[in-house]
Amino acid sequence: MYNCKLLTIVYTDWYNGIKVRRKTLNNRQKILDCSLNLFCRKGYESVAVSEICKEAGITKPTLYHYFKSKYGLLEALLEEKYNEYGVELERVSYSDEHIENVLHRMARIYMEYASAHVNVYLLFLALEYAPKESDAYKAIKPYVTKTFDSVVRVFDKAGNTLGNMYGRQFLFATSFIGAMNTYILMRYKYSDNKESFYLDQSEVYNVLHQFLHGVYS
Structure with missing residues (x-):
């Protein structure tokens, strides 16, 4: 029983x-x-x-x-939120696809995350540009480094496509990240409807095309 x-x-x-x-x-x-x-x-x-x-x-x-x-x-908050897109950025950075395809996937990750969580994205930027001795910057720095390393890896792997990459990975990675952040920031700033902020696929293409081909494209 x-x-x-x-x-x-x-x-x-x-x-x-x-x-x-x-x-x-x-x-x-x-x-x-x-x-x-x-x-x-x-x-x-x-x-x-x-x-x-x-x-x-x-x-x-x-x-x-x-x-x-x-x-x-x-720290706990940043780890949780970074993992929502940073892990995917890192995974994509190891791809053996053509560099243009890899960068397109990365740009899409940036813009889709910003569309879904624009306030979090803007918080990341604010922390990144905080004074270097502040707690805010110290907390975000590891994730800034991880993101940068992921983008640098893409250009490192593209040596066969773009030729000699010696010393240029830093410049290209900085320019790519800067293009993403600046576009998202300014696009939000001048958005007429911030409550429903959204970046579509044509914007992903246009920003990446501008990055790859420059002013004379």
């Missing part, structure tokens, strides 16, 4: 365990989501821990249970 009392205790413990884990996940994600919203609206340096707690409806001890500091929170 089954011990119904024992089964009830086991089930209750299991159910409560699920509830606790779910609450833990929900609290952590709520903190990340609320901090992202505040950082995008006001900038990282301008947001206090107390504001994040108020926005998330939690206490400071709860926040510090999940993250050691505001900086630790930013």
